[in-house]
Amino acid sequence: ELWKRSGHYEAYLENMFFSNVDEREFSLKPMNCPAACLIYATHAHSYRELPVRLADFGRLHRYERSGVVQGLTRVRTFAQDDAHIYCTPGQIGSEVASLFDFIFRVYDTFGFERPVIYFSTKPEKAIGEDSLWQNAEAQLEKCLKDRGVDYTLNPSEGAFYGPKIDFVVHDAIGREWQLGTIQLDFNLPNRFDLTYVAEDGTEQRPVMIHRAILGSIERFFGVMLEHFAGDLPLWLAPEQARVLPVSDKFLDAARAVKARLTEVGLRAEVDERSEKLGAKIRDGELAKIPILLVVGAREAESKAASVRVRHRGNLGTKTLDELVATMTTTVRKRALNPWPEA
Template sequence: MSAQPSSARLHARKQAMDDLDHRSLGPRLDLWHIQEDAPGMVFWHPRGHTLYRVLEDDIRGRMRRLGYAEVRTPQLLPRELWMRSGHWDKFGDHMFSLGEGERAMALKPMSCPCHVQIFNGGLRSWRELPLRYAEFGICHRDEPSGALHGLMRTRGFEQDDAHVFCRAEDVAGEVARFVALLTEVYTAFGFAAPEVSLSTRPLLRAGSDALWDWAEAALADAARGCGLSYAIQPGEGAFYGPKLEFALRDRLGRSWQCGTVQLDSVLPDRLGASYVAADGTRATPVMIHHAVFGSIGRFIAMLLEHHAGALPFWLSPDQVAVAPIAQDQADYAMQVLAAFDAAGLRGVLLADGETLSRRIVAARAASIPVVAVVGAREAAQGTVSLRERDGTTSVLTLDRAVSTLSERNRPPRASVDRAGGADLD
């Protein structure tokens, strides 16, 4: 048998995989681009930024309901701050810095020291704890060019950073709260339960062995209290504390590390954080670092590859394309679009000079999940013909179409109570 068919099949398989790579999907769906003269920096297009904001707004709302206060901190900070925190010794080679002496500054590679500065902005009491801060922090890291990989590894990115300042006795409850949040988010975005790892003390670290003994035991106990089974990753912890890492598997079986929760007693001490304890003495808080998405751009890349570009309705940048059959229905098409917009649905008008079939093909190529076709009959009867990705169609009144699509315009939710428990709706 000739080897040509096998070679052709291999080529076709590679082409199919390339087509599903987020680096191909992003430009093809007009979401973003990265150009040669700005390696590792992402230019988000309108459709891509819409998707970006859907993710950001979703996690923002969930965290607000759980008692997190959103903050904003500078991107450019004194190098001395990073030296005191220990990040300069650990990450200085991968930080963008400028200036010398008293004017030595650096772009932040993460937000944790900044949140300590906010905590230090006033005299804190044990009655205020746990104190929770959240930030969509823009970070920069000078990654080597060979490590850059689309949205998966960039030099400029945004994280869903959060930090909890608490007492040792609060740790188990705060970790449970985070795990419940993480579980509901991953479920809503279409992923199965994550694989969990406990990363322990690295060779180069800050803090005493006794402190690490307590932190590793406390985080392990909290994980078991949440019903988590985990693998041990020796030596993979942060320099300031151990961490739980949560990895998601996509539909191709690939594993991607996303969420993390880290237990830290080092940075608060180094940066002078303290509170007045119940007995009137000054005590150093425990600091819990966590993120659900990690890098938002990286999570978008995962979502696109996991869903092969066909995002669920609630995530799609453009959810419904309104397509009048003829120019005579243009006014009614605008009425339909306005009704969708008023309901918070993301609609787009496809009314150029192309044939209806070509416009429907263009909507499918843009991965718009629903096309609302309006012709003379629909305009006369106040209806729309909805065409789904799978080819099914339904003719509904405009009000019914709006309510039907609105029902789909929210993620599957799980309610998380303030004690950290989760119940799927």
């Protein structure tokens, strides 16, 4: 009944998984929006409370044809960094502008250049009256024009409940991936009879904004890993530094370097194998560790390490204080360059 009320049963049926239990028909959740509407409807709202923003990373299930399922980028079950914003008509512009800032900031952090933006309008299979669609499309297009961004019109490709703005990024080899989305919805608030008390005391319908920044978390992981070709920036790398003692007699000194790094929250390991230094360096490079720290007699004596940065080679000897300062600053700023001073 929930999916019939929301319109998914009418307009999204072929993408849903169903099961019959005790002569009742159930569906696995394909989208989070109906649940967000139920949460909003649990109590009355005043215009003073709006906008109400509800985030939901719940697992979703959508039927994808076997021919298009691929790795992490196209899957049948996934989590989405979903949120639904309930606001007054007068708040649409500021909320969408804030979402643009959010999306651009996140994509810049991961090294994706300005995304390609598509504006998608009413699809053939849609719910709601034409007047609601016309209003929603006009409002969303105004947001795009007010922002001053270039965009491409994508006719008849909106969500079944409202028009949308999609953000498409290019990975390191130029392939396009649709990630973020902002969708304007006047239909679901009507279907779920959502209201708020306006300043004049009358009950009004809120506007619903659906948004995702990364989109499918699984897809984003796949796109991000291919974009970096596995060379994750320092702040994101599971192992940020590997300490390489020149021989076993410098193990204690290497462990001391690791201890200093880990005590300030950095992720470091020691290669304690009885291998030649060249083999340890090669293995660290193959594992795509951003920073390799070599500890020999001179470094052990001066409480320092020789720094090797991936793709850039030896940067010379740095004291532990210099190591900590540079690495923690790089992580804090989420810089893409693992050793910005070089």
